[in-house]
Amino acid sequence: MITVTALWRHPIKSHGREAIKSVTLAPGQTMPWDRTWAVTHDKTKFDAQDPEWVACRNFMLGTLTPKLAGLWAKLDEETRTITLSHVDLGSLTFRPDDADDVQRFISWVTPLCPEDRLLPDGIASVPERGMTDSAFPSISVMNTASHAAVQDVLNQPLETERWRGNIWLDGLDAWAEFDWIDRDIAIGDTVLHVRERIKRCMHTAANPHNGVRDADTLGALRGQFGHQDFGIYAEVTKGGNISLGDKVEVL
Structure with a gap:
């Protein structure tokens, strides 16, 4: 069973993150208070x-x-x-x-x-628009198994906060989320349409506790997995509430 294991928002782009327990998403909008x-x-x-x-x-x-x-x-x-x-x-x-x-x-x-x-x-x-990296108002979805796969390659502890994701999912095989492009996922009453993979930058190399670059995340992605991607961008097509522990269904 796929479930929501963490929810994060980043009120100021590239300037900190905050864990939350639940959120209400609206069609065509970013996560509330994310990159506001x-x-x-x-x-x-x-x-x-x-x-x-x-x-x-x-x-x-x-x-x-x-x-x-x-x-x-x-x-x-x-x-x-x-x-x-x-x-x-x-x-x-x-x-x-x-x-x-x-x-x-x-x-x-x-x-x-x-x-x-x-x-x-x-x-x-921008009123009613989070300043996401994507040109469309996106929600970023991450897979804990994919994170574990990168961590294993690096052979060191790796914080999930490095990826700056909004919704973290548990119960998947590593990289299974890449098979969801152009598909819908339902989380409770909320439906998101998966648009694209997320290409990563050097931000992920820095430790979220002190800002020191101490992990070759991009090298691990390129060298072991043949790409520089982690996570997926999705667009909300049907609004609703999402909470920790919610079940996720691929439609």
């Missing part, structure tokens, strides 16, 4: 007066700034307040929609960023 905000830099092409989704290269990312992987988040939905924490910085509580708070955040997070790379200068958001 993204951190801009001086080469960002984003029109705050006419906000629309833009590609991930327009934002601060862990692939160029590995220490960002060490961030954890806690969101207060009612006040739209986030507390970020990092082993090197302590914690910061702020509101991403407040200009003064954004400046406090930039001052706090900049020490994690190499001086010769892009540096943070603001926070962007």
